[in-house]
Amino acid sequence: MGTSGAAGPLAGIRVADFSRVLAGPYASMMLADFGADVIKVESPAGDDTRSWTPPVDAHGVGTYFSSVNRNKRSVVCDLRTDEGLHRARELALNADVVIENFRPGVMKKFGLDYETLHAEKPDLIYCSITGFGATAGAHLPGYDLLVQAVGGLMSVTGSRDSEPSKVGVALVDVLTGQNAVVGILAALRHRDAAGRGQRIEVNLLSSLLAGLVNQASSTLATGEAPQRMGNAHPSIAPYETLRTADGPLAVAVGNDRQFGALVRILGIPRLAEDHRFRTNTERVAHRVELKALLEEQLAGRPAAEWSAVLSAEGVPAGKVNSIKEALELAGQLGLDPAVVMNDDAGPRTSHQVANPIHLSETPASYRRLPPLLGEHDGAAFASLSPASVSPTSTTTSTSTGK
Missing domain, CATH: 3.40.50.10540 (Crotonobetainyl-coa:carnitine coa-transferase; domain 1)
Structure with missing residues (x-):
C-alpha cells in the first residue's frame, strides 16, 4: 500500500x-x-x-x-x-x-x-x-x-x-x-x-x-499483592499455555461450556463432571491437577493441530506465534496489518504496522x-500564519528523554 x-x-x-x-x-x-x-x-x-x-x-x-x-x-x-x-x-x-x-x-x-x-x-x-x-x-x-x-x-x-x-x-x-x-x-x-x-x-x-x-482492583479490595503465575490467570482456569507434542498451546477457557467442549475433544469428558472441575471456581482451586491431566492428552499432537481442532469447536486456543507469524495470521484474516509507504520525492520506502x-x-x-x-x-x-513572537533569552537545556 x-x-x-x-x-x-x-x-x-x-x-x-x-x-x-x-x-x-x-x-x-x-x-x-x-x-x-x-x-x-x-x-x-x-x-x-x-x-x-x-x-x-x-x-x-x-x-x-x-x-x-x-x-x-x-x-x-x-x-x-x-x-x-x-x-x-x-x-x-x-x-x-x-x-x-x-x-x-x-x-x-x-x-x-x-x-x-x-x-x-x-x-x-x-x-x-x-x-x-x-x-x-x-x-x-x-x-x-x-x-x-x-x-x-x-x-x-x-x-x-x-x-x-x-x-x-x-x-x-x-x-x-x-x-x-x-x-x-x-x-x-x-x-x-x-x-x-x-x-x-x-x-x-x-x-x-x-x-x-483486575490486578490493581484485587489489591485495593483485599490488601494483598498478586503473585507471579507465569502464563496462568489468577481468576480463570484453564487459562494459560499448555504443553503439546511440539510446543506450547494457549488455551483460554472462559466458561463451563467451553470447558466441556475442551475435555470432550481431548477424550476426557468425565472431567466436566468431576467435583474438582465442575465450575470455574473449583478449577481455579485445582489448577495444578487439571493442567497435568490436560497436558497428558495434549502431548499426542502438535500445537497447530490442536489449535485448528479446538477453534473449530468454539474453544479459544492458539499456538504461540512469533511476531512474523502473528503478522502473517492477521493478513490471512484480512486485517491488513501492514502498509508499505513510498517516498514520492525519492526511492525510499518504509514498512509500517497499520493504524x-x-x-x-x-x-x-x-x-x-x-x-x-x-x-x-x-x-x-x-506554512505558518504570521505571528507576533518576540525572541526570548538563551537558556541551557536540561531535558531528558522519556
Missing part, C-alpha cells in the same frame, strides 16, 4: 510535537494518521531513537524511530539559541496542540510552558507527558523499564520461581501515548464547544496503574515517511 492523500477527521489541526522517544511520538503519530499536521520539533542531535540501532531498514533508518514517526514533518530548533527559541515559540503559538515530555520545569525555563503560551493563546491545548507527575515525582526519570519495575507490572510478570520480568515491549509508554491521545481529543471537543484550550497531564506510573485493571483504528468514513492515511532530521525546516515555517 502506498501513501494516501486522504484529509482525515483531524485535518486542519496542527500539532507542535516537542516530545521524544516513544510515548509522545506515539500519540502524535496517531493524531497524524487521522489528518493532523504534526511538526516534530527536534534538537540538532535529533530524537534519541534516531540512533537506537540496530535494527535498521533497507535505507539505514532505525526501525525504532520509524515505528512512531510517520506522517510528520521534522524541523530543528536549538533551544539554547535565541533563533531556535524564537522558531520554537512561533511553532507553538501557531499550533492547536503542543505535546512535550521534558522533565517538569524545563519548558518553563524556555518560556514554552503552558501558562506562558496560554496567556498568549487561550485556545491552545497543551499535553505534558511525565514519568511520575510534575510534583513530588518530578525528579524521577521516566523510563519504561523503571516504571514497569516500581509500578508493579514486573511483580506479576514471569513464572512463580523466576525473577520478575519486564514485558517484551515498552508497553507503559504505549499506554501513556494512548491516554494522551484520548485527553487531546477530549480537549479538542471541549474547545469546539467552549472556545478555550486546557492543559492535559498524563504520566507513565498512573497509566500503568490504570492498565493493571489499528478503522473508521468507515475517514480512515487513517499514510502520507509521509518518517522524516529525516530537519527535512521540512523551510516548508514547515512557510
